[in-house]
Amino acid sequence: MKKMLLTALAVVLATGTASATATVQKWTAGWDNFSVPLNYKTSHVSWSVNATTHKLSVTFALTGATPSNLYQVALNFFCSTFPATFGQFPNDQGGGACVSLTRQGVTATVAEVELGVVTTDIHGNGSFSVVIGPVASGTYSLEFFVRNGVGCDLIGGAACSPPDSSAVYQSPGPTFGDATTITIP
Amino acid sequence: MAVAVLLSASTASATATVQKWTAGWDDFSEPLNYTTSKVSWSVNTTTRKLSVTFTLRGATPSKLYQVGAHILLHHVSRDLWPVSGFHRRRCLRLEHEARCDQKPRGG
Numbered sequence: 001m002k003k004m005l006l007t008a009l010a011v012v013l014a015t016g017t018a019s020a021t022a023t024v025q026k027w028t029a030g031w032d033n034f035s036v037p038l039n040y041k042t043s044h045v046s047w048s049v050n051a052t053t054h055k056l057s058v059t060f061a062l063t064g065a066t067p068s069n070l071y072q073v074a075l076n077f078f079c080s081t082f083p084a085t086f087g088q089f090p091n092d093q094g095g096g097a098c099v100s101l102t103r104q105g106v107t108a109t110v111a112e113v114e115l116g117v118v119t120t121d122i123h124g125n126g127s128f129s130v131v132i133g134p135v136a137s138g139t140y141s142l143e144f145f146v147r148n149g150v151g152c153d154l155i156g157g158a159a160c161s162p163p164d165s166s167a168v169y170q171s172p173g174p175t176f177g178d179a180t181t182i183t184i185p
Numbered sequence: 186m187a188v189a190v191l192l193s194a195s196t197a198s199a200t201a202t203v204q205k206w207t208a209g210w211d212d213f214s215e216p217l218n219y220t221t222s223k224v225s226w227s228v229n230t231t232t233r234k235l236s237v238t239f240t241l242r243g244a245t246p247s248k249l250y251q252v253g254a255h256i257l258l259h260h261v262s263r264d265l266w267p268v269s270g271f272h273r274r275r276c277l278r279l280e281h282e283a284r285c286d287q288k289p290r291g292g
Contacts, residue, residue, distance in 0.1 A: 090247060117249065155248035 022048040022057070025144070025180065028173030031103040032166030036148050037124065039064030045144045045171045051185045055133030056087070060146065062118050062169075063125045071118040072147040072154070072165065073128055077140060078179050082111035087132035089113045092153040103167075103176035114153050118146070133184075141179040145170040201227040201236075218243030 024046045027038060042063045049056055060073045075086070077098070084095030091111050093099055098109040120126040146169040151157020158164035172178050203225045206217060221242045228235055239252045 114247070150249055153247070155245060157249050 020048050020051070022046040022059075023180075025171045027062075027146070027169040027171050030145060030167035030170050031176055032162045033148055033168050036168040037064060037066060038062060038169060043169075047144075047180075047182065049182065049184060050133075053133060054135055054137065054184055055131050056135055056182065056184065057129070057131050058115065058144070059127055059129040060116075060118055060144070061127040062120060062146070063123075065118075065120050065124040065126070066148075067120055067122050067124045069120045069124070069148070070150045070157075071120070071126075071168075072150040072152060072157075073115050073118060074145055074147065074152075075113045075115065075142050076145060077111045077113070077142045078108050078177065079111050079141070080109060083136065086113045087135045089115060089132060101176075106175055106177040108177045112153070117150050135184045137184050139181060139183045141181055143170055143172065143176075143179055199227050199230070201225040201238075206241075216243055216245060217241060 024044050027040055027043050027045065043061055043065075045058065045060050047056060047058045060071075062071060065071065077086070079098040081096060082091055082093070082098050084091050091113060093111055098111045100107060100109050115130050115132070116128045118126040118128045145167050147165040148168045149158045149164045149166070152160035152165040170176070170178075172180055203223050206219055206222050206224065221240075222244075223240050224237065225240070226235060226237045237254075239250075241250060244250065
């Protein structure tokens, strides 16, 4: 019995090592539209890396947003060059040199990857979870962001410029270029 | 004690029902791997919540697919359906199904 318990404990510890505890980040306002509501206290983005599978798990959680609204969620990588794909998702620019963007008075070169959609319920709450990978090993400097509306760099949906698909939330923020560093072993 | 918790959890949340997709009724040219794609659902009887996972494989890459449900009211009074908020509308008969919102047929 004692041996079984020790074995079970070892399995739990091994699992804990492979998949780290999720990092939870708050949202801040985006850079296109500041009038879209959000409960910034309870909304968040959380992520974790599984070192064994080389997969990145991300959950975008919105509360107190506009009810029955579509929000497209994405990643901006701050880079000089970037591959054509990040895990199973394509680089919007197709790979190669990152493109220069100026937002909130900050100019940075970026690569963008669209991940999915949060559909809010009648209370303005919703979430979207995705497992990305396997991802090429490396250290990535990125920000999470949310567009109001969907269709940007995806088939179907609205146009890819404000007022459609305006960036309404970012993390970590509060300024474009503020980055989260994620290392994939 | 751990076993009791597990048994309790399995009672409250039934095993998911897995269903295959078939073609819809508007567009038959959209690709899909019907063998591996599925929709699965389960009901938690304690929280009275329905969990649904829509899984598509072999569909068009980098495309948005909106998912929904038609509530078919063949066996209950339409007036019993607990619609609320701005979705509070009379159900309507659409061929052989009753729907609780009014949208073009593609929706």
